[in-house]
Amino acid sequence: MNTFASFKTDGAGRYLAALCAHFGRKVEVEYDINKGWVQFPFGRCEMIADDNKLDLLASAEDQPRLDQVVHILTSHLERFAFRENPTLVWQPPSQ
Known part of the structure; x- marks a missing residue:
């Protein structure tokens, strides 16, 4: 199962790096300035940053695990982007 969200921001690369560095203390991650992923025990999130947005693709085997990835x-x-007050609307990825 997959779900997708996008956050419009000029700090996309900074937030991608902050999320990956934070999660990397406990789980496997890989990232550079434009893309990265986090592998949780219950699912995964892939991220892509460009000049004006951060795209997130969450995946898991079932809905409860997907909900856990989305929540985290x-x-x-x-918390990291509190000054920008992000509102993520998770939806099925476009085909």
């Missing part, structure tokens, strides 16, 4: 990513991004 949303709460951490809201």
